[in-house]
Amino acid sequence: MADAARGATAPPPGGSLPDEITIWEILVRLPPKSLLRCRAVCRAWRSATSTRQFLLAHHALQPALPLLYGYNFVGDEVESLDIIPFHQRAGADQPQLQLHPVARLEQDSDFHHLEACCDGLLVLSFRHTSVRDWRFAVCNPSTRQYAPLPLPYGCNIEYSLLGMYRHIPTGDYRLLMYRDSVLMPHELVPDPPEDGSYIFTLGSGQPPRYIGFPDAQVLTYTFGSLLFRGCLHWHPPGSTITVFDTTTELFWQMRAPVVTGHAKLFQMDGMLGMPGFNDAATAIDIWVAQDYEREVWACKYRVDFSFADLTLQFGKLDESSWVVAVPWDGDVLLLINFGERLLQVDIEGKLVATSHRRGLGPANLWLKQTLVQHTFFPTLEGYVANSAPFI
Numbered sequence: 001m002a003d004a005a006r007g008a009t010a011p012p013p014g015g016s017l018p019d020e021i022t023i024w025e026i027l028v029r030l031p032p033k034s035l036l037r038c039r040a041v042c043r044a045w046r047s048a049t050s051t052r053q054f055l056l057a058h059h060a061l062q063p064a065l066p067l068l069y070g071y072n073f074v075g076d077e078v079e080s081l082d083i084i085p086f087h088q089r090a091g092a093d094q095p096q097l098q099l100h101p102v103a104r105l106e107q108d109s110d111f112h113h114l115e116a117c118c119d120g121l122l123v124l125s126f127r128h129t130s131v132r133d134w135r136f137a138v139c140n141p142s143t144r145q146y147a148p149l150p151l152p153y154g155c156n157i158e159y160s161l162l163g164m165y166r167h168i169p170t171g172d173y174r175l176l177m178y179r180d181s182v183l184m185p186h187e188l189v190p191d192p193p194e195d196g197s198y199i200f201t202l203g204s205g206q207p208p209r210y211i212g213f214p215d216a217q218v219l220t221y222t223f224g225s226l227l228f229r230g231c232l233h234w235h236p237p238g239s240t241i242t243v244f245d246t247t248t249e250l251f252w253q254m255r256a257p258v259v260t261g262h263a264k265l266f267q268m269d270g271m272l273g274m275p276g277f278n279d280a281a282t283a284i285d286i287w288v289a290q291d292y293e294r295e296v297w298a299c300k301y302r303v304d305f306s307f308a309d310l311t312l313q314f315g316k317l318d319e320s321s322w323v324v325a326v327p328w329d330g331d332v333l334l335l336i337n338f339g340e341r342l343l344q345v346d347i348e349g350k351l352v353a354t355s356h357r358r359g360l361g362p363a364n365l366w367l368k369q370t371l372v373q374h375t376f377f378p379t380l381e382g383y384v385a386n387s388a389p390f391i
Contacts, residue, residue, distance in 0.1 A: 032142040059370040069114045071359030103141030104391040116164035120370030147380035163225035163232040165246040175200045203376025224364040226265040235263045255295040268327035275325035305349035314338040324362045
């Protein structure tokens, strides 16, 4: 692997470890921020850790961490958006949420919201205070690159982002979107755009491509998509999961257990998972697809806990509260938001940790950080690096 890169390296002054170990066993496993600091040690390290072969290997070894997002306030005004990965505190017996963001974006004239994630790239929606339309931008929090996406907007067109994926046959990064024509009764628009699903390829310079499936509108009201086995998955209300194959770019349906409302899908031990309240709303059942191809589901855990006890201690559930399941070390944690408190409940129903944070929300996304340079960034108008909106 990367013979040319290995041959170009040399041990740092006073170093005793061979390059093969220093570069390809130690540096390749460091988090992005630590790796960037190590590049300042010597030119050989900087050169070896800047090749595409090394960066791809480094990305492959990064952990995939579930994401949360949090807004920071000054009084009642939102000042910035934090992108927060869920990871374990060093030396802790229980996984405890560290509320340390990997990126912070200012909310000045533009208001940003986290929408999708793939291979360390984030897609954000944003709306300028002077316009009505929501727009989209792509960023890499590790390299601090950011660019608005050149999608057509106007008072008669609305795009909703359904998911992001890498199209394996071409290597392109693509967005799956739903477009809805918003026409008032008195408006006459020649050749209005077709409602339905569209695919937009980052850096292609081409407008979104229509692929049909107008039924995808219901997916815009779910908690977002989960990329699993090369397919995007959504769980709208009901007993089916909508699936989009990112290679063939076709939709299909699969059976799912019946749970109340929308469920935030997740993956655990290589299986598709889904949480849901039991009929009495006294426990959360964790379902897994034991046989994905045959669509066979089984209830793996039932997490019993008392909302009444939690309510007495932390206040009432309201419209801003949420409950999500997060896989961790072969088990599951429940994250429960009560107002400005985030509670962690284990599979025994025991409260293991609490955190205080205002404006925290679930993303149903996983971040696997990357320092790989993508060629589409400089081609996008408005591209910046290490500049606003990053703080």
